[in-house]
Amino acid sequence: MENLIEELKHKIVEVLNLEDINVEDIDAKDPLFGDGLGLDSIDALELIVLLDKDYGIKISDPKQGKTIFQSIETMAQYVTDNRTK
């Protein structure tokens, strides 16, 4: 799980172009949206594609993103439970 969390941190920074943020500064429990990393609904869609492309998880309803992407930790748990790649 630790490895996956690190992996996700790197992927998120890359895919969302978060140039100014250091991976070390992201806490796995920090909220990704709103006050935490300050991501928005477009970023959520980007992350949905990331889950499909890299982990084979298909999400058809964008509203599911609210729970899945609460933090890197919740994301890692979801990937662990649902990955097909």
Place this chain on the structure above:
Amino acid sequence: MKKCYINGIGVISAQKFVEHSFTKDLKCVSENLNFAQHPDYKEIISANQLRRMSSAVKMGIFSGLKAFQNAKIFDVDAIIIGTGLGCLSDSEKFLKNMIDNDEEFLTPTAFIQSTHNTVAAQIALQLKSNAYNFTYVNGGNSFESALLDGLMQIQSEESSNVLVGGIDEIAQRTHELYQLINVIKSTNNSVGARFAEGSTFFALSSEKNDDTFAEILDVKIINSITPNEIELFVTDFLKENQLDINSIDAFLIGKNDDERFDSFYDFFLQNEKSTVGVYKAFSGEYETASAYGLAIASEILKTQNFPSILKINQNSGKEFNYILLYNQFNGINHSLVLIKKC
């Protein structure tokens, strides 16, 4: 009918970025594709927002807000943009991904950012402005279309303060294709023009102040005319404004180094009285480069100094009251802009 004044200007171009004195220290562009010299965008735009932005969007927001700040206006009634090719690099990015991945795994950011009105929308978001918001995409007179709209807004009193701009960016593949069809020079000896990118914004107002650059009197565009019809195009336009050729102290023309279109400029070069200047040697060519020309012309009227580096004829005036700008792009989309000293 209210008058329309240029009170603030913001420029990002192939020249070194400056906030004032746009006609100083000009250097000719030397490459076939000349990239803009960018300012530090973080001065105005947060890192979180910058991460999604293409060059066009960054340039547009920055120069737009600079014009707004320099004019010391606090509320804008209209935001109007002209762009020839729009947000090209995002468009190319999405298209490439779509083709490479056979329509799978596509992410929305590039698609959203590729819509032509992204710059205008982002400026509205930055200013939290609900104001009238238009984007014109009509090749070489995209900027003049926007300028005319802005002028009409002010004249009819629909608006008191309008932000108008022209932006275009270089994107690798599209510009490669333009070289393929000789719109852009591919070698030093080939046909085509030296291209660049840039963003020029104007804060227009119905009220003048101590920093006003010039007054915009009129704008006209026409899709298609022959070189022989240029004289009538100009004289009719001046007549509509109760002026004639002798009233014009200087012409600023959009002549570039593509000789195929030189004949459109003959009428201006034959003039025996007025100063004739060019600007594309410094801005490079792109569909909204004429916005840069207007910035140069505005500064000339404000300072009453016509730098010799811009001149291409021997006439030299002492006083500049009226400047007429003429431009065309690739043989079509002609425009005239008439400005006056304040």
Place this chain on the structure above:
Amino acid sequence: MSRGVAITGMGIISAIGNSVEENRLSLLQNQSGIDKIKYLETVHQSKFLLGEVKKSTDELIDFLQLSSENHFTRTGLLGLYAVKEAIENAAIFDVNEEKTGLISSTSVGGMDFTEKYFFDYENFPDKQKYIISHEAGDSTNLIANEIGLKGFVTTISTACSSAANAIMLGARMIKSGRLDRVIVGGTDALSKFTLNGFNSLMILSDELNQPFDENRKGLNLGEAAAYLVLESDEMVKKYDKKVLAYLSGYGNFNDAFHQTASSETGEGAYLAMKKSLEISGLSASEIDYVNAHGTATPNNDASESAALKRIFQDSFFDFSSTKPFTGHTLAAAAAVEAVFSILALEEQKVWANLNFRKAIETFGLIPQTNIKSKNIDHVLSNSFGFGGNCSTLIFSKA
């Protein structure tokens, strides 16, 4: 009070017909044009439904009798088709006899062609003439050249409100005296770029779109072109023109909320509607029919409902979205719906909001689910685009 700007002609090609009359008939018969994909080549062919124009690109070129050297893409062809009908409808035989302009709009431009050859052009020299057709303004220039117009020609591109803005600019050019006549509208062909773009936003439905329904899943894309001819009162008198309707009000404002999503309160939409009423001098209660933007996305319909409630408050108003007929035709949408609004005035009918079953719980607004015959003097038409671009037009009976 001025009646507005006179509309003397219109032309349209859409999923529900290749002329004004064919579109009228389809509306009267509740006949939608949305179907399985027939013309667009895409891996998503079996998944999505589209409102395609029922003519292939080659058929359009043949019909318009263009030379083989032409470099019109499908967007331009649809545009030319509709512009020609509009001019004929307005009985204009010499397009340069008065100060005339063409203000078109598009979001796709030549992308429908570009996406086929973008990385391959070097290998297809005979296709290189289309490189310049990519840009939005090119289709407008080609149309102007083909109809022989030399004058004020420009193109607006503000996503899904584009054609409304083109119509608005045209009206202002007439009112200011800069033009006597202007052809205004928009065109967008379907392309893989747009289909995949909207799919990446997860706002496409794989079923027929259901505007204002609690269970709406998203939009169906469509393609179309539609144009109006606007003329000054002087021209109407000089040429003894029949006026189809008047453009009596218009407004454009920005939501300034998010790049693609609309605000919960529908601020931009509310301001645009309010402004259009101010310009027309009408009160909300005088609007007999609202042709809504109603794309059937969760976000738009909620935001638009909020804005409609702010304008109409507790008063009842008749409204429908006609996108179940044509699909969402992007830049052309406002022009298509302008034609439908004028047809509503001519037929004295509110068009049906097809596919509706259950009202959105938060708002409880119920659109007209079947054609309603009533006295219609004024129609309000909404079009809202990405970038928070919100536009409203009001059409009044002649």
